[in-house]
Amino acid sequence: MDVIDVDKLVKYFPSKRGMVKAIDNLSLKVKKGEFFGLLGVNGAGKSTFINILSGLTLPDSGSINIFGKNFFKHEEEIKSRFNVATAYYDLSRNLTIRENLRIYAKLYGIKNPHEKIEKLAKKFMLNSLFGVRTRQLSSGERTKLVLVKSLLNDPELLFLDECTVGLDPDIAEITRDYLQQYNKETGCTIIFTSHYMQEVEQMCKRIAFMDQGRIVKIGTAKTLVHELNQQKVTLHLTDNMEKVKRLLQREKIKVIEENRDYLQFYVKNRKKVLYPILEKLVKAKIPFDDLHLQKPTLEEYFIRKSRERQK
Amino acid sequence: MKLHRITAMLWSYYYATINSIDRLFDVFYWPILDVFIWGFMTYFIQGISEVNILSVILGGILLWVFLWRSSQDLVVYLLENFWSRNTYHLFATPLKNSELIVSLWIMGLIRSLIAFSVMGILSFLLYHFSIFNFNFLHFALFVSILVLFAWGIGLIVSSLIFIFGTRVQVLAWSTIWILQPFSCVFYPLSALPSWAAKIAVILPTTHVFEGMRASITEQTINYGSLLYSLIFVLMFLVIASVVFIWGVKKSKDNGELAKPE
Numbered sequence: 001m002d003v004i005d006v007d008k009l010v011k012y013f014p015s016k017r018g019m020v021k022a023i024d025n026l027s028l029k030v031k032k033g034e035f036f037g038l039l040g041v042n043g044a045g046k047s048t049f050i051n052i053l054s055g056l057t058l059p060d061s062g063s064i065n066i067f068g069k070n071f072f073k074h075e076e077e078i079k080s081r082f083n084v085a086t087a088y089y090d091l092s093r094n095l096t097i098r099e100n101l102r103i104y105a106k107l108y109g110i111k112n113p114h115e116k117i118e119k120l121a122k123k124f125m126l127n128s129l130f131g132v133r134t135r136q137l138s139s140g141e142r143t144k145l146v147l148v149k150s151l152l153n154d155p156e157l158l159f160l161d162e163c164t165v166g167l168d169p170d171i172a173e174i175t176r177d178y179l180q181q182y183n184k185e186t187g188c189t190i191i192f193t194s195h196y197m198q199e200v201e202q203m204c205k206r207i208a209f210m211d212q213g214r215i216v217k218i219g220t221a222k223t224l225v226h227e228l229n230q231q232k233v234t235l236h237l238t239d240n241m242e243k244v245k246r247l248l249q250r251e252k253i254k255v256i257e258e259n260r261d262y263l264q265f266y267v268k269n270r271k272k273v274l275y276p277i278l279e280k281l282v283k284a285k286i287p288f289d290d291l292h293l294q295k296p297t298l299e300e301y302f303i304r305k306s307r308e309r310q311k
Numbered sequence: 312m313k314l315h316r317i318t319a320m321l322w323s324y325y326y327a328t329i330n331s332i333d334r335l336f337d338v339f340y341w342p343i344l345d346v347f348i349w350g351f352m353t354y355f356i357q358g359i360s361e362v363n364i365l366s367v368i369l370g371g372i373l374l375w376v377f378l379w380r381s382s383q384d385l386v387v388y389l390l391e392n393f394w395s396r397n398t399y400h401l402f403a404t405p406l407k408n409s410e411l412i413v414s415l416w417i418m419g420l421i422r423s424l425i426a427f428s429v430m431g432i433l434s435f436l437l438y439h440f441s442i443f444n445f446n447f448l449h450f451a452l453f454v455s456i457l458v459l460f461a462w463g464i465g466l467i468v469s470s471l472i473f474i475f476g477t478r479v480q481v482l483a484w485s486t487i488w489i490l491q492p493f494s495c496v497f498y499p500l501s502a503l504p505s506w507a508a509k510i511a512v513i514l515p516t517t518h519v520f521e522g523m524r525a526s527i528t529e530q531t532i533n534y535g536s537l538l539y540s541l542i543f544v545l546m547f548l549v550i551a552s553v554v555f556i557w558g559v560k561k562s563k564d565n566g567e568l569a570k571p572e
Binding site for chain 2: 013047048054055056057058075076077079080083086088089090091092093094095102104106107108133149
């Protein structure tokens with residue numbers, strides 16, 4: 001079953017330069033229980049897309065079905081079954097953690113709110129701060145508060161927009177573990193955006209790469225990086241650094257990083273490109289100490305795609 | 312509409328009040344200051360006038376508080392959510408516009424009643440002016456018209472906040488005061504110049520304060536003008552509610568609702 005079924009979504013925003021297309025004919029289906037990642041540079045349309053799906057921004061055209069129902073006809077019911085967490089928006093700053101959570105528990109009509117709040121706050125280590133006002137919290141603590149709020153109603157669909165920003169590494173790991181466990185145990189569908197590529201790679205089964213309001217690529221982390229069709233080569237040398245650089249230059253290979261004892265470059269085809277280079281090194285009696293081949297990461301994919309866009 | 316969501320919002324206003332000196336000042340400090348300043352001034356004028364000016368002025372201040380607090384508080388508590396950047400999370404919940412509106416109305420009324428009670432007690436202690444001087448039925452009618460009108464004004468200003476964001480927040484504190492000179496709170500309609508009287512006679516508030524003066528001085532109340540005021544405010548409230556819902560829709564349309572401050 002598709003939890004999210006979006007068809008030909010279009011959204012324009014007014015700007016000083018006229019109307020800007022923030023979402024451009026976007027269609028997407030996300031299945032129940034998927035941990036789905038959204039990637040893209042700033043302004044690619046990720047947050048606008050999440051805002052539309054959360055009912056905070058209205059699309060100009062297109063259809064949105066969530067849980068198999070038309071979003072705008074069943075907004076109240078659908079909203080009671082999903083939740084949102086974002087690092088960009090706080091809960092009421094003048095209210096304490098306990099007060100804020102009580103209000104949201106009431107808004108979602110949660111039974112046994114006290115028990116639920118205690119349990120989640122303990123999980124995210126917020127229970128010792130119950131009486132502290134939100135404005136006095138650190139940014140990481142505020143992010144944790146928003147995360148706890150987002151889990152209050154046992155959501156079947158969760159939108160997480162940069163929800164690990166500002167968290168200490170250990171808390172970020174606890175958060176990731178909890179979300180993965182929650183996804184596994186409850187079958188909750190999670191839409192996840194983050195600037196930490198490793199996080200996206202680790203958590204998301206499917207990833208969509210957005211650019212200028214469109215999904216330009218969709219697949220698993222493996223299929224996306226496979227598209228790059230390249231490997232990073234690290235060649236460790238003690239001497240002859242300049243000779244190797246000249247050789248690579250002749251082969252039209254660009255050195256991406258160099259240090260006192262190593263060189264890094266990309267090769268698209270191991271057999272056709274790398275092996276001949278190694279042969280030439282042997283023939284020229286240029287010894288090398290070590291050789292590392294590294295598959296491209298999602299981060300490299302992201303950087304490559306972003307640079308292509310800039311060009 | 313779901314009661315648990317309306318009570319959730321009322322709890323949020325309660326917490327926002329007890330945690331904020333600003334919100335406590337609004338409901339106690341300014342109304343008390345009004346009673347002192349206007350009361351002492353009228354106490355002085357009372358000595359050189361034959362008219363029961365103390366009752367007329369204090370009655371005006373006490374009734375004005377319903378219009379003032381109910382309209383201003385409605386917008387300010389909405390603004391609290393904008394300032395906190397909490398609007399995003401609030402509108403992602405199943406909370407309906409109608410539930411938000413009703414919660415804001417109730418909160419405005421409760422705060423008006425608190426401010427009115429404090430002012431009433433103070434007026435009695437300082438000037439021996441009793442709110443029980445009012446004819447109860449007249450008083451209930453006056454308050455109803457003023458509160459309904461205030462709710463309407465609050466909704467119109469709130470819709471502007473939704474559309475334009477906090478850059479027009481000054482309207483929350485200023486709008487109601489534009490009406491005061493034309494509402495004949497402290498002086499009769501006949502005291503206004505003819506151009507101002509033409510505006511004043513349209514406003515429901517003018518008829519309420521004229522009625523209040525007639526009630527205090529035991530003159531005949533013009534029920535026709537109060538009926539006009541009641542119909543006016545009811546129609547105004549319906550229009551204001553539609554404008555509010557349109558304002559929320561517009562803010563979702565132009566992205567203002569999901570825009571960080």
